[in-house]
Amino acid sequence: MTMIDKAGRLVVPKAIRDAAQLHPGTQVRFRLSGGCVQIEPAPLNVQLERRGSVIVAVPRGSTPPPLTSSDVAAVISEVRTRQDREKPGG
Numbered sequence: 830m831t832m833i834d835k836a837g838r839l840v841v842p843k844a845i846r847d848a849a850q851l852h853p854g855t856q857v858r859f860r861l862s863g864g865c866v867q868i869e870p871a872p873l874n875v876q877l878e879r880r881g882s883v884i885v886a887v888p889r890g891s892t893p894p895p896l897t898s899s900d901v902a903a904v905i906s907e908v909r910t911r912q913d914r915e916k917p918g919g
Contacts, residue, residue, distance in 0.1 A: 841868070848903065850894065 833839045841851060849870070851857065856871040875886040 850896070850900070854891075 831840050831842065841849075846852075851870065857868050858871050860867045860869070873892065874889045876889055877884050878887050
C-alpha cells in the first residue's frame, strides 16, 4: 500500500515498477476507468519512414528496453489470472 502526499505524488512499489518496466524518466499517463485509476507508459513518439518497399515506425528519442519472452509470459499469466478471478463464480 502507498499514500499520496500533499503535493499529489505517489510512490509506485518497486515490484510493480519492475514488472511494468517503469524506469526513472519514463513518461506515464493516467486514466480513470470504471472508478479505477490506471497508470501506463505514454505512447512512444514515432515517425513513419519508408525503407525500401516497406514503411516502418522509427522511435524518436530514447526507447525502453525490449521485452523478453519471460516478460511477455509473465504478463499473459497475470492477465489470465485476473480474468479467472473476474469470472462469475471464479
